[in-house]
Amino acid sequence: MKAHDLxxxxxxxxxxxxxxxxxxxxxxxxxxxxxxxxxxxxxxxQELANKRLSRSGLxxxxxxxxxxxxxxxxxxxxxxxxxxxxxxxxxxxxxxxLPNVMEVFPQxxxxxxxxxxxxxxxxxxxxIPDSARGGGSFDGIHGSFFSxxxxxxxxxxxxxxxxxxDKPDSVIGKDLSLRYAERQVLPASTAAASRAPAAAQKxxxxxxxxxxSLSGNAGGGFSIIPREKTLRIVGIVDTEPAxxxxxxxxxxxxxxxxxAETLRAAQANDLRDLVRAANNGKPxxxxxxxxxxxPSRVEPVETAIKKMGFATFSLLDATNNxxxxxxxxxxxxxxxxxxxxxxxxxxxxxxxxxxxxERRREIGILxxxxxxxxxxxxxxxxxAGVMGLFGGIAGVGMGWLIGKAVTIGTNLYLKRQELPPAxxxxxxxxxxxxxxxxxxxxxxAAGYYPASRAARLDPVEALRYE
Amino acid sequence: xxxxxxxxxxxxxSRHYQMGSALIRAxxxxxxxxxxxxxxxxxxxxxxxxxxxxxxxxxxxxxTSGAILAQxxxxxxxxxxxxxxxxxxxxxxxxxxFNLLPxxxxxxxxxxxxxxxxxxxxxxxxxxREALDRVHLGARLTHRPAELSGGEQQRAxxxxxxxxxxxxxxxxxPTGNLDSATGESxxxxxxxxxxxxxxxxxMVTHERPLAxxxxxxxxxxxxxxIIGDAPTQANGGAR
Numbered sequence: 001m002k003a004h005d006l007x008x009x010x011x012x013x014x015x016x017x018x019x020x021x022x023x024x025x026x027x028x029x030x031x032x033x034x035x036x037x038x039x040x041x042x043x044x045x046q047e048l049a050n051k052r053l054s055r056s057g058l059x060x061x062x063x064x065x066x067x068x069x070x071x072x073x074x075x076x077x078x079x080x081x082x083x084x085x086x087x088x089x090x091x092x093x094x095x096x097x098l099p100n101v102m103e104v105f106p107q108x109x110x111x112x113x114x115x116x117x118x119x120x121x122x123x124x125x126x127x128i129p130d131s132a133r134g135g136g137s138f139d140g141i142h143g144s145f146f147s148x149x150x151x152x153x154x155x156x157x158x159x160x161x162x163x164x165x166d167k168p169d170s171v172i173g174k175d176l177s178l179r180y181a182e183r184q185v186l187p188a189s190t191a192a193a194s195r196a197p198a199a200a201q202k203x204x205x206x207x208x209x210x211x212x213s214l215s216g217n218a219g220g221g222f223s224i225i226p227r228e229k230t231l232r233i234v235g236i237v238d239t240e241p242a243x244x245x246x247x248x249x250x251x252x253x254x255x256x257x258x259x260a261e262t263l264r265a266a267q268a269n270d271l272r273d274l275v276r277a278a279n280n281g282k283p284x285x286x287x288x289x290x291x292x293x294x295p296s297r298v299e300p301v302e303t304a305i306k307k308m309g310f311a312t313f314s315l316l317d318a319t320n321n322x323x324x325x326x327x328x329x330x331x332x333x334x335x336x337x338x339x340x341x342x343x344x345x346x347x348x349x350x351x352x353x354x355x356x357x358e359r360r361r362e363i364g365i366l367x368x369x370x371x372x373x374x375x376x377x378x379x380x381x382x383x384a385g386v387m388g389l390f391g392g393i394a395g396v397g398m399g400w401l402i403g404k405a406v407t408i409g410t411n412l413y414l415k416r417q418e419l420p421p422a423x424x425x426x427x428x429x430x431x432x433x434x435x436x437x438x439x440x441x442x443x444x445a446a447g448y449y450p451a452s453r454a455a456r457l458d459p460v461e462a463l464r465y466e
Numbered sequence: 467x468x469x470x471x472x473x474x475x476x477x478x479x480s481r482h483y484q485m486g487s488a489l490i491r492a493x494x495x496x497x498x499x500x501x502x503x504x505x506x507x508x509x510x511x512x513x514x515x516x517x518x519x520x521x522x523x524x525x526x527x528x529x530t531s532g533a534i535l536a537q538x539x540x541x542x543x544x545x546x547x548x549x550x551x552x553x554x555x556x557x558x559x560x561x562x563x564f565n566l567l568p569x570x571x572x573x574x575x576x577x578x579x580x581x582x583x584x585x586x587x588x589x590x591x592x593x594x595r596e597a598l599d600r601v602h603l604g605a606r607l608t609h610r611p612a613e614l615s616g617g618e619q620q621r622a623x624x625x626x627x628x629x630x631x632x633x634x635x636x637x638x639x640p641t642g643n644l645d646s647a648t649g650e651s652x653x654x655x656x657x658x659x660x661x662x663x664x665x666x667x668x669m670v671t672h673e674r675p676l677a678x679x680x681x682x683x684x685x686x687x688x689x690x691x692i693i694g695d696a697p698t699q700a701n702g703g704a705r
């Protein structure tokens with residue numbers, strides 16, 4: 001029998017017992033809906049996590065340090081000392097020239113006393129590169145991002161803004177003054193100071209005054225001078241923005257990186273490097289953040305940096321672990337989702353077995369008229385497949401509706417908790433098509449036994465059946 | 467279509483069933499030749515084995531031993547697929563209880579063998595109408611079996627049996643569920659078809675007068691064996 005004849009007969013048979021077949025199809029639909037809902041939740045959460053993490057800059061950033069610095073407070077190994085390269089401005093420029101490197105910037109943060117409306121507050125200040133503007137970290141900002149990379153402006157974290165005022169938004173547009181410790185090179189070490197490379201300013205994404213942003217003026221020494229700078233508050237961020245390791249998050253008062261570099265504020269590692277007389281008398285950074293064009297490019301960039309003689313750190317392994325976690329998570333969700341489908345499968349088997357009993361005589365007639373075993377088998381198969389197809393389509397629709405409902409419910413809850421909305425549900429095309437194909441496949445598998453049984457019926461016995 | 471002038475030949479055919487410890491010899495060592503174009507009646511009482519013999523001839527059942535030869539081939543040697551094709555193309559069947567599919571219209575019932583034979587779709591309507599016209603039901607195409615009388619249902623079943631233009635028509639008690647007048651009209655129709663189309667007809671019946679009146683030859687069956695085989699003086703008599 002030709003395919004369209006099989007299809008017509010199957011549809012006719014399904015229509016004849018419309019209530020029972022609709023209920024069976026509904027069973028498949030519920031099973032598929034449960035599967036789609038579970039997997040959509042998994043996919044949605046994975047996408048949400050990936051989005052949040054990629055915005056954080058954790059997965060496209062490589063932290064570069066001199067090898068000896070990795071030893072922290074301990075004694076550097078001789079081998080490391082021998083192979084170590086100084087993380088100076090020449091290295092910064094070299095790093096910026098590597099393929100797939102978007103920018104290279106130092107992590108600048110320092111303690112400061114802030115005066116606002118006459119009251120003092122102590123907080124951590126962090127420098128933010130201008131590239132953070134489009135990174136998503138500041139999407140939920142109240143007010144605006146820095147008007148320019150050199151603007152004397154500040155963005156506050158909400159908790160700090162709350163400390164300054166009961167009405168945090170009211171501080172936007174007002175000024176505050178920053179009191180900090182400026183590191184000034186001693187006159188006795190003019191030779192060392194003169195070595196501070198002016199050429200460093202030529203590098204891509206470089207600071208305006210790179211010599212001052214360097215952490216060590218070893219070979220000489222430095223003095224600490226208290227300074228004050230007035231900044232205008234332009235924005236407040238609700239969520240903690242992150243920008244790579246150490247991120248901006250640990251700073252509660254954020255200023256443009258170029259401004260931070262011009263402040264020449266004393267850094268935490270200054271004293272240690274001075275005492276250790278590291279970097280052979282050359283000025284150097286404690287660490288540099290290298291932002292790569294995509295997380296997938298992190299590995300080659302990291303390898304290239306290691307070849308240059310630096311220590312690196314990235315969250316590449318953590319990304320892989322995250323993928324494994326979500327793969328297992330999705331698998332578990334799929335198993336739970338499939339339980340309903342397993343019940344639906346039994347429904348199909350039951351419906352078709354009942355149909356064989358009811359249509360025993362009809363099968364006999366078909367065989368007497370010249371239907372082969374294969375024709376009868378295919379007819380039942382197609383009926384099962386059609387139920388699976390309709391159940392699959394309806395199930396995807398129901399799963400999508402469940403997803404919508406969960407998203408609405410979740411966002412209502414998040415709103416009450418004063419958290420930004422999130423898309424926890426995602427129904428990609430591969431899931432839609434996969435779920436329908438799976439429904440048809442499962443239904444065909446469920447139809448296999450009844451179809452084989454129908455095909456094996458003895459026509460003489462079947463014709464005798466009343 | 468035939469072998470040495472025979473449409474069908476049974477050669478020492480037996481069909482035995484095991485019912486518990488008892489062996490039922492439904493057909494027991496029967497040899498029979500059905501000539502092409504012949505109207506043969508298998509006459510016997512209930513349980514004589516005549517329907518079993520007919521089922522063996524149509525390939526619905528397989529003999530325990532012996533051979534059924536049709537078109538020069540032993541049905542026993544045919545695969546399931548070949549047997550299905552034999553039933554589709556060579557044999558048409560009519561049953562006592564009509565066996566029309568109640569959910570389908572007459573046209574759809576008659577179209578069913580064409581679907582199974584994968585006949586071209588554009589030719590189907592014409593062949594369905596032709597077959598129903600032949601049994602005088604051309605005006606009832608869209609009616610369902612339940613809307614028809616017993617005689618009309620049997621005529622529709624006859625149209626369905628003829629639509630694939632088989633060379634042999636096997637009828638199992640075709641008048642068994644009909645009153646005598648309707649039964650007679652069906653027998654007249656069968657004879658007309660046999661004469662106009664030159665078909666071979668094998669009819670199972672337990673009504674001797676009907677067989678004597680319409681069949682050209684009567685084979686009498688009892689206890690699974692042939693106990694008589696004689697031509698009749700019917701109008702459509704032996705050729």
